[in-house]
Amino acid sequence: MSAVRLEVDRIACRGHGLCAGLLPEAVSLDEWGYPVLSAADLPAELDRTARRTVSACPTLALRLAPSRNPAPSRNPAPSRSPAPSRRGGPL
Amino acid sequence: MTRPATTAQGRGSVVDRRVTGFGGTVRLLDPAEAAPGVPPPSPGPDRDLVALVEQAGLVGRGGGGFPTARKMAAVAGRRRPVLVANGAEGEPLSHKDEVLLGTAPHLVLAGIALAARAVGARQAELCLHRGSPALPAVRAALASHHGAGVRIGLRQTPRRYVASEESALIRWLSGGPAMPTSRPPLPAERGVRGAPTLVLNVETLADVALVARRGAAWYRSVGDPSEPGTLLVTVAGAVPAPGVVEVPTGVALGEVLGLAGATPESVGAVLAGGFGGGWLSGESAWRTPLTYAGLRSAGAALGPGLLAVLPPWACGVTQTSSIARYLAGQSAGQCGPCVFGLPGIAGALEAVGRGDRHAPAAAAAAGRWSASVAGRGACRHPDGTARMVTSALRVFAGDFARHARGIPCAASRSAPVLGVPGPSEEDWR
Numbered sequence: 001m002s003a004v005r006l007e008v009d010r011i012a013c014r015g016h017g018l019c020a021g022l023l024p025e026a027v028s029l030d031e032w033g034y035p036v037l038s039a040a041d042l043p044a045e046l047d048r049t050a051r052r053t054v055s056a057c058p059t060l061a062l063r064l065a066p067s068r069n070p071a072p073s074r075n076p077a078p079s080r081s082p083a084p085s086r087r088g089g090p091l
Numbered sequence: 092m093t094r095p096a097t098t099a100q101g102r103g104s105v106v107d108r109r110v111t112g113f114g115g116t117v118r119l120l121d122p123a124e125a126a127p128g129v130p131p132p133s134p135g136p137d138r139d140l141v142a143l144v145e146q147a148g149l150v151g152r153g154g155g156g157f158p159t160a161r162k163m164a165a166v167a168g169r170r171r172p173v174l175v176a177n178g179a180e181g182e183p184l185s186h187k188d189e190v191l192l193g194t195a196p197h198l199v200l201a202g203i204a205l206a207a208r209a210v211g212a213r214q215a216e217l218c219l220h221r222g223s224p225a226l227p228a229v230r231a232a233l234a235s236h237h238g239a240g241v242r243i244g245l246r247q248t249p250r251r252y253v254a255s256e257e258s259a260l261i262r263w264l265s266g267g268p269a270m271p272t273s274r275p276p277l278p279a280e281r282g283v284r285g286a287p288t289l290v291l292n293v294e295t296l297a298d299v300a301l302v303a304r305r306g307a308a309w310y311r312s313v314g315d316p317s318e319p320g321t322l323l324v325t326v327a328g329a330v331p332a333p334g335v336v337e338v339p340t341g342v343a344l345g346e347v348l349g350l351a352g353a354t355p356e357s358v359g360a361v362l363a364g365g366f367g368g369g370w371l372s373g374e375s376a377w378r379t380p381l382t383y384a385g386l387r388s389a390g391a392a393l394g395p396g397l398l399a400v401l402p403p404w405a406c407g408v409t410q411t412s413s414i415a416r417y418l419a420g421q422s423a424g425q426c427g428p429c430v431f432g433l434p435g436i437a438g439a440l441e442a443v444g445r446g447d448r449h450a451p452a453a454a455a456a457a458g459r460w461s462a463s464v465a466g467r468g469a470c471r472h473p474d475g476t477a478r479m480v481t482s483a484l485r486v487f488a489g490d491f492a493r494h495a496r497g498i499p500c501a502a503s504r505s506a507p508v509l510g511v512p513g514p515s516e517e518d519w520r
């Protein structure tokens with residue numbers, strides 16, 4: 001799973017504000033109720049909440065977009081995890 | 092050497108004096124280049140022109156400053172691409188595309204044919220704003236133009252500030268309103284009526300024609316090494332001889348302003364890059380290099396090559412709030428931060444202008460809201476407005492402080508020097 005960040009279709013967004021309620025870690029609202037998104041990649045532990053938030057948007061304006069950072073930041077360096085887990089990745 | 096100025100009637104109340112020539116580097120406005128004719132297809136694949144344009148280092152002249160070869164390469168080889176030649180010139184004070192199209196329409200048509208062929212497009216749309224003074228010259232040139240396998244349609248776009256934005260133009264050419272759209276999809280993937288689309292400014296296309304005719308080394312031989320060539324610049328506002336000049340990139344803004352008759356003492360501040368550009372103090376403007384990078388790092392923008400001069404006695408607050416109000420009215424009304432933020436910013440600036448007890452808080456709000464709306468629209472309209480306002484708060488700090496203390500400048504009672512068009516009755520179709 002590579003790193004993702006939130007993106008909003010500004011034309012589709014009508015400022016319902018659900019996203020800020022569901023994912024306050026990455027979304028705040030401006031003075032008019034429109035979302036201000038964290039530009040950083042979402043931390044892995046917010047993955048499920050982020051997906052739920054995206055599908056909860058009444059106008060489907062929210063989406064997950066690939067990270068802007070060139071290197072995938074969410075897979076730890078191989079030296080840190082010498083033996084591949086039999087149960088798969090950290091998620 | 093500056094040639095004798097010739098007069099070209101501009102739109103609005105501004106009378107443009109076209110000053111051609113500067114240090115012997117007239118290219119785009121050179122009568123010798125204006126003759127009709129498209130070079131025959133080169134022996135190799137036409138796509139070689141993309142490589143040539145890349146070697147020439149041409150960056151787009153519409154305001155984005157994006158490398159032209161990369162834009163061309165993004166559509167080359169795709170199925171049935173369309174070329175859009177953008178001469179719609181949405182900045183009210185800009186006349187450079189109009190002067191280019193009126194003076195050297197054949198050079199633009201040659202660039203259209205060459206660029207279209209290079210990317211495999213057989214259809215091109217040449218867009219001018221409705222009632223553009225360049226229309227007769229363009230129509231006459233089209234009548235005698237040999238298409239070289241490329242059909243060129245002449246289209247007149249609504250006179251709206253954001254209508255000449257790339258995605259707005261594409262939407263309008265596809266039968267919709269001239270309003271920006273969300274990305275993705277990128278124009279190169281899905282543009283006019285779903286076809287892969289390349290949008291290039293008409294000056295960029297004229298440069299493409301010059302590169303094809305004279306080669307990359309010739310093209311690079313003048314101007315700033317990282318953004319080579321010449322540039323058409325509109326000098327507007329409080330200068331003795333406003334008009335369009337052709338200069339090499341990289342020259343100091345002071346040299347360009349000097350061509351329009353300005354002196355360092357006569358320039359209070361410069362709005363570079365249009366209403367959605369940025370303010371520079373007269374002093375810092377004079378030495379800023381005329382490049383995308385130079386103006387960006389000075390906190391302004393090159394935009395479509397527009398320098399608007401405010402005299403030292405003018406009120407920066409009044410001027411800025413009048414432009415901000417215009418820009419708020421020009422929003423397409425699609426994105427929340429633009430719909431609410433821009434009128435909020437304009438209202439705050441007007442409160443500062445009145446100099447009442449709310450002025451200090453209003454100035455702070457204008458700055459805060461500008462920071463908030465930047466980067467939060469489908470297009471860059473809020474970003475440009477924010478940059479213009481943020482730079483004004485810095486450059487006119489003295490004016491803002493006086494207004495905040497309840498002492499408006501004397502000049503704030505007269506009309507702004509840089510006039511803005513009235514509320515637009517133009518529709519979006």
